[in-house]
Amino acid sequence: DECLPENGQSLSAVCNDVLSYVLPYGRGSVHPRFWGWASGEGTLGGVLADMVSATMNMNACAYMNSAAFVERTVIEWMRQIFGFPKGTSGGLLV
Structure with missing residues (x-):
């Protein structure tokens, strides 16, 4: 329920957010490098x-992991940017 920064x-x-909101919600998978087919950058x-x-x-x-959140x-941020009404949902990143 965060507003768009x-x-x-x-x-x-960002490191503090990772420690608070990402690391506690890790889950196992069949491959340790699976991350939704997203590649990194050179920064x-x-x-x-x-x-x-x-x-x-x-x-x-599993829903209760950080990727779902x-x-x-x-x-929610995209809803705010485009002015859609509250309660709008979607599968933007699927």
């Missing part, structure tokens, strides 16, 4: 994201 976050704040933040994904062993098959948050 108006400003970016520092790398330190320090991208390296950190790849490191987290390589160590989390995330499985998107990220998708739900992004859908």
Whole structure:
């Protein structure tokens, strides 16, 4: 239930978010590098994201993991950007 951020976050704040909202919700999968077919980028933040994904062993098959919450948050942000009414849902990242 977060509002769309108006400003970016520092790398330190992102690290704190990872520690609070990502690491506690890891799940096993058949392959430790599965992350929804998303590849990283060549920045320090991208390296950190790849490191987290390589160590989390995330499985998107269970709802109660961080991937589902990220998708739900992004859908809410898109709803706000495009002015759709509250309660609008979708499968944007599926």
